[in-house]
Amino acid sequence: MSRIPLDPRTAPSFQTAAKVSLQDAQLRKNVKHATEVIQAKRKKLVDEKKDWQELREAGRQIRAHSLAHLEIYLEEFERNFTRAGGVLHWARDAKEAQEIVVRLTKEIGADEVIKIKSMTTEEIQLNRALEAAGVKAYETDLAELIIQLGEDQPSHIVVPALHKNRAQIREIFMREMDLPDLGDTPQDLADAARTFLREKFLRVKTGVSGANFLIAETGGICIVESEGNGRMCLTMPETLIAVVGIEKVIPRFQDLEVMLQILARSATGERMNPYNSIWTGVHEGDGPKAMHVVLLDNARTDVLADGEGRQTLQCIRCAACLNACPVYRQTGGHAYGSVYAGPIGAILTPQMMGMEHAQSLPYASSLCGACYEVCPVKINIPEVLIHLRHKVVERSGWWAPEKVAMKAVAAVFRSEKRFRAAQRLGRMAEAPLVKKEKQVEGLVQLKGSETTTPGWIGWLPGLMGGWTDTRDLQAMPKETFRDWWEKR
Amino acid sequence: MKVALFITCYNDTLFPATGKAVVEVLERLGHTVEFPVGQTCCGQMHWNTGYQDEALPLLERFVTQFEHCEAVVIPSSSCVAMMRDHYVLMAEKIGDPQLMERVKTLLPRVWEFSEFLTKKLGLTDVGAYYPHRVTYHASCHGLRSLHLGDGPMLLLRSVKGIDLVEIANLDRCCGFGGTFAVKNADVSSAMLAEKTLAILDTGAETCAGADNSCLMHIQGALHRQRTGVATMHLAEILAGTEETHQCFVHPKAIDGTGVRV
Numbered sequence: 001m002s003r004i005p006l007d008p009r010t011a012p013s014f015q016t017a018a019k020v021s022l023q024d025a026q027l028r029k030n031v032k033h034a035t036e037v038i039q040a041k042r043k044k045l046v047d048e049k050k051d052w053q054e055l056r057e058a059g060r061q062i063r064a065h066s067l068a069h070l071e072i073y074l075e076e077f078e079r080n081f082t083r084a085g086g087v088l089h090w091a092r093d094a095k096e097a098q099e100i101v102v103r104l105t106k107e108i109g110a111d112e113v114i115k116i117k118s119m120t121t122e123e124i125q126l127n128r129a130l131e132a133a134g135v136k137a138y139e140t141d142l143a144e145l146i147i148q149l150g151e152d153q154p155s156h157i158v159v160p161a162l163h164k165n166r167a168q169i170r171e172i173f174m175r176e177m178d179l180p181d182l183g184d185t186p187q188d189l190a191d192a193a194r195t196f197l198r199e200k201f202l203r204v205k206t207g208v209s210g211a212n213f214l215i216a217e218t219g220g221i222c223i224v225e226s227e228g229n230g231r232m233c234l235t236m237p238e239t240l241i242a243v244v245g246i247e248k249v250i251p252r253f254q255d256l257e258v259m260l261q262i263l264a265r266s267a268t269g270e271r272m273n274p275y276n277s278i279w280t281g282v283h284e285g286d287g288p289k290a291m292h293v294v295l296l297d298n299a300r301t302d303v304l305a306d307g308e309g310r311q312t313l314q315c316i317r318c319a320a321c322l323n324a325c326p327v328y329r330q331t332g333g334h335a336y337g338s339v340y341a342g343p344i345g346a347i348l349t350p351q352m353m354g355m356e357h358a359q360s361l362p363y364a365s366s367l368c369g370a371c372y373e374v375c376p377v378k379i380n381i382p383e384v385l386i387h388l389r390h391k392v393v394e395r396s397g398w399w400a401p402e403k404v405a406m407k408a409v410a411a412v413f414r415s416e417k418r419f420r421a422a423q424r425l426g427r428m429a430e431a432p433l434v435k436k437e438k439q440v441e442g443l444v445q446l447k448g449s450e451t452t453t454p455g456w457i458g459w460l461p462g463l464m465g466g467w468t469d470t471r472d473l474q475a476m477p478k479e480t481f482r483d484w485w486e487k488r
Numbered sequence: 489m490k491v492a493l494f495i496t497c498y499n500d501t502l503f504p505a506t507g508k509a510v511v512e513v514l515e516r517l518g519h520t521v522e523f524p525v526g527q528t529c530c531g532q533m534h535w536n537t538g539y540q541d542e543a544l545p546l547l548e549r550f551v552t553q554f555e556h557c558e559a560v561v562i563p564s565s566s567c568v569a570m571m572r573d574h575y576v577l578m579a580e581k582i583g584d585p586q587l588m589e590r591v592k593t594l595l596p597r598v599w600e601f602s603e604f605l606t607k608k609l610g611l612t613d614v615g616a617y618y619p620h621r622v623t624y625h626a627s628c629h630g631l632r633s634l635h636l637g638d639g640p641m642l643l644l645r646s647v648k649g650i651d652l653v654e655i656a657n658l659d660r661c662c663g664f665g666g667t668f669a670v671k672n673a674d675v676s677s678a679m680l681a682e683k684t685l686a687i688l689d690t691g692a693e694t695c696a697g698a699d700n701s702c703l704m705h706i707q708g709a710l711h712r713q714r715t716g717v718a719t720m721h722l723a724e725i726l727a728g729t730e731e732t733h734q735c736f737v738h739p740k741a742i743d744g745t746g747v748r749v
Contacts, residue, residue, distance in 0.1 A: 466673025
């Protein structure tokens with residue numbers, strides 16, 4: 001059941017990976033269909049909230065406040081969680097977090113774990129580490145199960161198997177669960193998964209999860225989900241280990257009032273998540289007998305230190321930005337080469353995994369702003385993308401062709417004289433590439449107007465060649481506006 | 489009113505007809521147009537591509553050229569968005585409090601062409617005539633940054649003779665995104681393919697917009713595919729009247745199998 005995880009350190013550039021995705025017609029159809037369905041559900045439920053913009057602002061403030069006082073709330077969480085009988089572990093990076101979880105499984109003698117869907121355990125590639133230590137991890141989220149059985153990779157933060165359709169899922173289940181007669185209705189597939197998973201829930205004594213929120217005031221962890229499989233993992237095992245990013249803390253229990261409203265509506269287009277579980281330590285006769293939280297930094301403090309990038313950590317992983325993104329719509333998630341795909345992935349991955357591994361991601365956006373518009377905690381993703389692009393440019397050498405060109409153009413724009421000269425020069429330079437079109441017969445010569453187009457360019461060299469692969473470019477007219485204005 | 493025109497670098501070079509049309513509409517409405525000659529570019533391409541150091545002097549240049557003006561009209565929604573969304577942050581980076589003050593004083597007087605008509609002048613009918621089937625492409629910046637809303641549609645709806653058809657998924661990006669169109673040409677083309685299909689589905693002869701950069705992108709595919717559909721800046725549609733409209737049919741429209749007057 002091993003698969004190669006998405007890893008920005010080894011992934012190809014977005015441009016290269018996108019080419020592959022764009023050729024997969026089935027994948028694109030699946031992604032378009034699924035994102036359209038979720039978007040429509042979200043829109044309906046957001047529109048019914050008259051105070052949606054106020055809720056967004058409240059969500060932003062709660063998250064921004066938590067981040068501004070992170071050390072206070074994390075320590076408060078530690079005190080209250082420990083008092084409730086939990087054991088807290090601090091992990092500086094992915095490796096430390098892996099080691100802690102592996103050590104805990106060794107201590108209790110577990111050779112298998114059941115998992116709730118979790119982005120942090122994907123981020124630290126926990127399943128691989130567990131496997132290397134001889135511990136089998138079973139994903140119990142339906143979509144994660146599909147991914148795991150299909151030896152695939154998640155392509156969406158909330159709906160990781162969004163790129164698969166029912167027929168494809170049926171094939172995976174038939175093959176991996178040995179069910180030759182399986183039907184392809186949602187009922188058939190859910191039944192198969194239920195039978196497959198139920199046995200694991202009853203047998204496996206250790207659960208591994210992430211968390212949606214850590215509540216500082218109570219020391220509780222909050223996990224929301226749609227299937228109930230998560231709650232199985234929370235209630236059945238003797239030991240629960242939650243791996244949670246340090247940014248997930250919120251100050252008060254009451255803050256959930258805002259967070260749960262915006263999260264469910266944004267993520268799945270539901271008024272409330274079907275399963276909202278809050279666990280606070282251990283209780284005799286109820287739930288796990290031992291509870292661990294591994295608090296994961298993994299470069300989050302570096303992101304926090306960057307004034308312009310910091311807002312990225314406000315993210316509550318609703319994936320509304322993925323569903324709204326016209327780029328994600330075309331490529332799906334795998335092209336991003338990271339467990340965090342889409343617009344949020346394009347800003348989170350380079351900041352967390354290092355700019356050198358994800359230089360193409362800040363450019364994987366047309367800056368259309370659809371992500372910012374739907375973000376329930378108002379992360380200005382386009383602004384952060386531009387900030388990260390600046391960082392990429394700063395890292396590139398002066399000899400990079402694009403940089404040389406951009407600097408030259410900037411010099412042109414700094415002087416009206418140079419600008420005019422460049423306009424003339426441009427017209428001369430493009431002339432050999434311009435195809436004039438024949439005047440259509442029978443057209444009237446119009447008074448006071450140019451009667452033919454300046455012509456079209458169908459091929460451009462070098463950096464600009466991508467344009468003319470599918471598009472023509474209108475050539476420059478003989479007279480610029482300022483020339484006309486002066487003669488007027 | 490004395491209105492200063494910031495034509496923008498690419499309109500100046502590639503789409504002078506749009507500038508002429510803006511002048512025509514504003515003068516017809518009784519305003520005086522001035523054109524500060526030192527103007528070049530707002531800095532959008534550099535800023536959005538990550539070349540901040542190169543963009544900063546262009547902010548100072550714009551402010552110096554236009555701060556004396558009563559109103560600045562710009563026929564390009566993304567350039568206006570560039571100013572509103574980033575100029576304050578840019579002034580902060582430059583770290584000159586005086587410049588910051590000048591930016592903050594100037595910005596409220598900067599208008600995108602259609603919003604100058606609808607919001608500043610409170611007009612929707614500017615006496616235009618355009619007897620063709622038209623659809624409108626709402627560029628992302630116009631929609632989500634400037635919140636132009638139905639302003640451009642109201643202007644178009646008031647045009648005499650027009651057959652205005654709404655496009656499906658109006659809020660979806662055409663895939664231009666400045667340097668995105670060449671840096672991620674494949675994805676950009678895939679996005680554009682959906683947009684051109686939506687335009688063709690309307691049966692429109694002309695796709696209008698408030699941003700020639702998106703329209704240049706869309707026109708690039710419409711022309712490559714020999715669809716016969718032309719793109720045209722909103723100003724060029726508004727510039728035509730029953731007496732003069734022939735003069736303001738965009739040259740692109742007479743190309744190939746396009747619009748005939």
